[in-house]
Amino acid sequence: NLNIVSFAFQNSKSAQGLVGLKNLGNTCFMNSILQCLSNTHSLRDYCLHNSHRRDLNNNSRTNTALMEEFAKLIQTMWASSSSEAVSPSEFKTQIQRYAPRFVGYNQQDAQEFLRFLLDGLHNEVNRVTVRPRGTVEDFDHLLDEEKGKKMWSKYLEREDSKIVDLFVGQLKSSLTCSYCGFCSTVFDPFWDLSLPISKKGYGEVSLMDCMRLFTKEDILDGDEKPTCYRCKARRRCTKKFTIQKFPKILVLHLKRFSEARRTSKLSTFVNFPMKDLDLREFYTRKINAVYNLYAVSNHSGTTMGGHYTAYCRNPNSGEWYTFNDSRVTPMSSSQVRSSDAYVLFYELASSSRM
Ligand SMILES: *[C@@H]1O[C@H](CO)[C@@H](O)[C@H](O)[C@H]1NC(C)=O
Ligand SMILES: *[C@@H]1O[C@H](CO)[C@@H](O)[C@H](O)[C@H]1NC(C)=O
């Protein structure tokens, strides 16, 4: 009996964090992402311990109200003794200041919203207050491993925050000339990975299939032919991604919507593991990269009129809950996988050493 279960969990100590968010008019996309972030253990603790205060960028040109409102909201959600839903309206005012596109009450894309939010929070707690002047340094003579490290330190010289510590990884793309065999590499930071959904007839596909499609060797030919660094001429090349550095929190976005969005949605069932997602084969170095799932943003409905909910594993109790705007209900972990899963949040297992 679900009512008895609900009653029991509302009265237990583990009830913390089990607070719904009021829908302010088509804001379920925001509520869904906020619940996923609220259940992100280290980010939650960063707010609960007020550690963000120390990092708030206090040069007068940087407004820090977004981080402050975000932390206040997380604190309210985790300190609340009642099960009454909380209104995120002050937080919403701040995110709108940062990203005016979220003004108004239109249904938005949860993944785009997550990007804007993390970027906004990062900017307000960036440990770098004066960015170094951009210098052109050539690392092409270095071995890949060394070059990747240099590029990462250069990134940290400009972008360095708790948010970066948690969410940012590094992608390596290798371009190999089919004529002379020369391979050039480029390293880029990533905040999440947008995975294409592989199509295999009508059946389900696995998350590994999507990862393999994302990292599959691609041929650049015809109009797309890049200039080979060694031949100094445009050549047919192959391009391939590998992960150079895995983040602590890996956000995987399933590309259910076509590029021109709002036209069609793929409802393919993507089977993803809840535990022990082993991504070693995509790693440049062959060391462990094992992740466990802790939150999912679920999108149901069509591109125009859809509804977002979140499934999150409570970091205190380890139990799963459905967050449907103001309603929070216990759920079984067996219900988490569905063809509505849209954004997946994985945490690096503590046994994986980076
Ligand atoms: C904020 O300002 C104080 C001094 O006014 C300084 O000690 C502190 O380091 C500054 N914090 C940051 C993150 O810049
Ligand atoms: C995902 O959410 C939609 C409603 O938003 C719902 O219809 C669907 O059942 C949900 N999936 C699961 C597994 O609960």
Ligand SMILES: *[C@@H]1O[C@H](CO)[C@@H](O)[C@H](O)[C@H]1NC(C)=O
């Ligand atoms: C979310 O709640 C609404 C009512 O507020 C309900 O109509 C809808 O079915 C719920 N969706 C899920 C997935 O629980």
